[in-house]
Amino acid sequence: MSAQRPPDSSRRSDRSRRAICDAALALVGEVGYAKTTIEGIAARAGVGKQTIYRWWPSKAAVLMEAFLDMSARQAAESAPETPEAGEDGAYGIPDTGDLAADLKLVLRATVDELNDPVSEAPTRALTAEGIIDPALGAQFVEALLEPQLQLYVTRLRAAQEAGExxxxxxxxxxxxxxxxxxxxxxxxRTLPLTHAYADAVVDHALSGLAVRP
Structure with a gap:
């Protein structure tokens, strides 16, 4: 009979991290950020709270990593088959030659993401916490927002080169x-966030950006 292999500590750690991240996202969605605690996350994930404190300095840091991990997974699942991802893993805005259509496609996806109940609660929590905690806010911008903003810059510069x-x-x-x-x-939250509104935003913005005859 072959000797039994010792447990893989790296895999166990990865499983624990994923469980903690999933627990943090679930609790924020269920009870809100203010009522989410390290103890609650630990209990939900089935780990000791010292395990969490060993890897993260605060509840906000746990949620930040959980949100970034969730965003990366969602991006991988919805990634197009043809465009290649950049170094940060982000896929570019499509360039079909129709700037309005390309921007509407992306903004409609943004509307869907903002309205998604799974991601809405942690997004709001991190947005609010980032205002109170400048360091967390800077990390949120650098790790998540800035790569997405650069996609718009790239597409708009291409439109400039094309004379649009x-x-x-x-x-x-x-x-x-x-x-x-x-x-x-x-x-x-005063008015509904819809695809029609996203389309109108693109139309109004491009009316001011477009080349004038």
């Missing part, structure tokens, strides 16, 4: 015309 967008337009400012309205409506 005026040369003097600053892509970094222009992308805010597209993203900020969706974020504003999502944060305030």
């Amino acid at each position: 967008v005026r040369e003097e337009v600053d892509p970094r400012v222009a992308l805010e015309l597209l993203i900020a309205p969706l974020t504003h409506r999502w944060l305030l």
Whole structure:
């Protein structure tokens, strides 16, 4: 009979990390960020709270890693078959030659993501906590938002080169015309965030960005 192999500690750690991340996301969605505790996450994940403190300095740090891990998994599951991912794993905005159609496709996906009950609670929690904790806010921007913003910059610069967008337009400012309205409506919850609204945002923004006859 062959000798029994010792347990793989790296796999056990990976399983524990995944369980902790999943537990953090689930609890924030169920009871909210304020009522989520390290003790609750540990109990839900089936680990000791010292295990969590050994890997993360705070509840916010646990949620940050859990959210980034979830975002990476979602991106991998929905990744297109043809475009190649960049170094950060993000897939570029499609370039079909129709800027309006490409932007509407991406903004509609953004609407779906913001309305997704699985990701909405942790997104709101991290957004609010990032205002209170500048270090966490900076990490949130650097790790998640900035790679996505760069995709817009790349697509808008390509549109400039194709003569669709005026040369003097600053892509970094222009992308805010597209993203900020969706974020504003999502944060305030005063009006529904829909595909039709995303399409209208693109139409209004491009009317100011497009080359004038």
